[in-house]
Amino acid sequence: MKNSTYQLYTERILKVLIFIQKNLDEELSLDAYARVAHFSPYHFHRIFRGMVGESLHEHIRRLRLERAATRLKRTRRSIIEIALEAGYNTHEAFTRAFRALCGCSPSHYRRDRSAAGTPGSSGVHYREDGSFHNLQLRVGGEPMEVRIEHVAPLRVAFVRHVGPYNEVETAWERLCMHLGKDGLLGPGTRFIGICYDDPEVTAPEKIRYDACVTVDPDFVAAGEIGVQTIGGGEYAVTTHLGPYSNLGQTYAKLLGQWLPRSGRELRSEPSLEFYLNAPESTDPEDLITDIYAPLEPAT
Amino acid sequence: MASTEKIDLFKQHKDQYVAAKKPVLVTMDEATYLTITGRGAPGGPEFTDRIGALYGVAFTVKMTRKFAGRQDFAIGKLETQWWLDGDSHDFGRVPRERWNWRLMIRTPPGVAPRELEDAARKLLAKGKAPAAEQVKLESLTEGPCVQMLHVGPYAEEGRTIEAMRTFAESQGLTLHGRHHEIYLSDPRRVPPEKLKTILRLPVRKQEFRREVD
Incomplete structure (x- = not known):
C-alpha cells in the first residue's frame, strides 16, 4: 500500500514534469503547475523540490539551458537567437549560465564534437521528444524522524x-x-x-x-x-x-x-x-x- | 519606540559566557538576575512550573518596558545554581528530590523590584503562572570562577567537573560555593549527547594548614 502511494506521487510529479517540458516557454504561476496534478498550492512546491531535487525555477531554467545545448548542436540558429529562446536577453548572461551548467562556452560547445551531456542535481533532463526515459526521482536519503x-x-x-x-x-x-x-x-x-x-x-x-x-x-x-x-x-x-x-x-x-x-x-x-x-x-x-x-x- | 539600543547582556559580557572546551578562569563581578528558588528533582513538576513563572515575569517586564518606550533588553539564557543542605557537594549521593536550586535569568541592573510586582500582578490576573509572585531580583558576586563547556547529558557532568577541579588545583585554587550551570541548549528536542552547558564553579586560594611547632 505504501509502495502504491509512492507510485501515485511519482505519476503526479511526472505529469507536472511533462507539462513543464511542453510549456517550457510559458511564464506560468505556481498554481498552474500545482493544478496539473491536483496538488494543493500550499504544499506543491515543497513536494516538487523534495522529489525532483531542485526548485521549480531551477528546474525550468536548467531545462531551457539543456534545450539550448541541443539546439546549438542540431540547428544553425545564431547563438543570440538560442539565448533569447532560453530566456536570456544578453549574450553574456547566457554564456555565464551555460558555462556554469555545461562547463564550456556555447560556441565551444557547438564546435567541439566531444562536448555533450549536462550533469544535474536531478535525473530529469530535457529531451526533444518530450519523453522520460530512465526517470530518476530522488530516492530515500537518510531516514527522517516523523x-x-x-x-x-x-x-x-x-x-x-x-x-x-x-x-x-x-x-x-x-x-x-x-x-x-x-x-x-x-x-x-x-x-x-x-x-x-x-x-x-x-x-x-x-x-x-x-x-x-x-x-x-x-x-x-x-x-x-x-x-x-x-x-x-x-x-x-x-x-x-x-x-x-x-x-x-x-x-x-x-x-x-x-x-x-x-x-x-x-x-x-x-x-x-x-x-x-x-x-x-x-x-x-x-x-x-x-x-x-x-x-x-x-x- | 525607544531610541536607546536594546541591551544584550550575553553579548556585552562575552568574557563571562565563554564556552571553552578546556577549563578557564573568569571573574564574576556583581550581576543582577531575575531568580526563583526551589527544591526537588530537575525536570520535576515544581522545577518546570518555576521555569514557566520566571520566563513569564521576564517577558512581561521586558514587553512592558518596550511598550512604554523604555530601555529594552534581550532575555538571556536560563542559568541555575545548585546546592545541597549542609556542607555536602556530593550530588551523586543525595536523592534528586533533595537538591536545592535557584533558577536565574540575567537582567540589566536598571530593572526595579516594582516592575516585577507589576508583572506578577498582571500574570496572576490572567490566571497565568501562580508562582510569579515568588520571582525576585537578586545580585550575585561570584568572584573568581573556573568555567568550562560540558557537552553531553547533565548526568555526565562528573567528568567535566573533575577536569575543572584538576585545573583549579594546578592553579593553587580550590572549588567552593554553588555549582552554576548556563544552558546553551534546549533539552526538549536536543538529544542528550549534544546538550551544551557552561559549568561555572567559584574558586578561592587553597588554604594551607601552617605547621606550628
Missing part, C-alpha cells in the same frame, strides 16, 4: 505580515509587545508561524505570514491584532534544528521524501511552524522548530 500528532483547534492572536520572509521579526515584535505588556505571555504560551507562501518561489513582497500566539477564549481582537482558530486534525510533525533560513530543506524532505512513502495525503491548508525557543537569545544553529504538515484523515 511523528503523527492530533492537534486540537488552537485559538491564537496574530499579526499578519506581507513582505520578505526575513522581516517577519517585526510582526513578532508588535505581537509580543502588545500581549506581553498585559501578562499574556505565560508558561504554556505557544509561538506559531503560518507561512502561506513558499519563500523559495514567491516574490518577497507577496509572501503572507501570520505570527501567532495562543490565547484564552476571552481574548478580544483589537487593532492590528487579529484572532483566528488554527489547527484541528492530524499532522505529520518533524523537528528542524538550526537557522530558519534552512527550513526549506526540512520541508522538502518531509513533503517530498517522507510523505510519498507514508501512504498519507495532505490537506489543502498551510503547514504550521511551532517555535520552541526565542531567536533573540538563541544562536541560529540551536534554534528548534517543529514543522506541522496537515494530513487528510487516514484511509
Whole structure:
C-alpha cells in the first residue's frame, strides 16, 4: 500500500514534469503547475523540490539551458537567437549560465564534437521528444524522524505580515509587545508561524505570514491584532534544528521524501511552524522548530 | 519606540559566557538576575512550573518596558545554581528530590523590584503562572570562577567537573560555593549527547594548614 502511494506521487510529479517540458516557454504561476496534478498550492512546491531535487525555477531554467545545448548542436540558429529562446536577453548572461551548467562556452560547445551531456542535481533532463526515459526521482536519503500528532483547534492572536520572509521579526515584535505588556505571555504560551507562501518561489513582497500566539477564549481582537482558530486534525510533525533560513530543506524532505512513502495525503491548508525557543537569545544553529504538515484523515 | 539600543547582556559580557572546551578562569563581578528558588528533582513538576513563572515575569517586564518606550533588553539564557543542605557537594549521593536550586535569568541592573510586582500582578490576573509572585531580583558576586563547556547529558557532568577541579588545583585554587550551570541548549528536542552547558564553579586560594611547632 505504501509502495502504491509512492507510485501515485511519482505519476503526479511526472505529469507536472511533462507539462513543464511542453510549456517550457510559458511564464506560468505556481498554481498552474500545482493544478496539473491536483496538488494543493500550499504544499506543491515543497513536494516538487523534495522529489525532483531542485526548485521549480531551477528546474525550468536548467531545462531551457539543456534545450539550448541541443539546439546549438542540431540547428544553425545564431547563438543570440538560442539565448533569447532560453530566456536570456544578453549574450553574456547566457554564456555565464551555460558555462556554469555545461562547463564550456556555447560556441565551444557547438564546435567541439566531444562536448555533450549536462550533469544535474536531478535525473530529469530535457529531451526533444518530450519523453522520460530512465526517470530518476530522488530516492530515500537518510531516514527522517516523523511523528503523527492530533492537534486540537488552537485559538491564537496574530499579526499578519506581507513582505520578505526575513522581516517577519517585526510582526513578532508588535505581537509580543502588545500581549506581553498585559501578562499574556505565560508558561504554556505557544509561538506559531503560518507561512502561506513558499519563500523559495514567491516574490518577497507577496509572501503572507501570520505570527501567532495562543490565547484564552476571552481574548478580544483589537487593532492590528487579529484572532483566528488554527489547527484541528492530524499532522505529520518533524523537528528542524538550526537557522530558519534552512527550513526549506526540512520541508522538502518531509513533503517530498517522507510523505510519498507514508501512504498519507495532505490537506489543502498551510503547514504550521511551532517555535520552541526565542531567536533573540538563541544562536541560529540551536534554534528548534517543529514543522506541522496537515494530513487528510487516514484511509 | 525607544531610541536607546536594546541591551544584550550575553553579548556585552562575552568574557563571562565563554564556552571553552578546556577549563578557564573568569571573574564574576556583581550581576543582577531575575531568580526563583526551589527544591526537588530537575525536570520535576515544581522545577518546570518555576521555569514557566520566571520566563513569564521576564517577558512581561521586558514587553512592558518596550511598550512604554523604555530601555529594552534581550532575555538571556536560563542559568541555575545548585546546592545541597549542609556542607555536602556530593550530588551523586543525595536523592534528586533533595537538591536545592535557584533558577536565574540575567537582567540589566536598571530593572526595579516594582516592575516585577507589576508583572506578577498582571500574570496572576490572567490566571497565568501562580508562582510569579515568588520571582525576585537578586545580585550575585561570584568572584573568581573556573568555567568550562560540558557537552553531553547533565548526568555526565562528573567528568567535566573533575577536569575543572584538576585545573583549579594546578592553579593553587580550590572549588567552593554553588555549582552554576548556563544552558546553551534546549533539552526538549536536543538529544542528550549534544546538550551544551557552561559549568561555572567559584574558586578561592587553597588554604594551607601552617605547621606550628
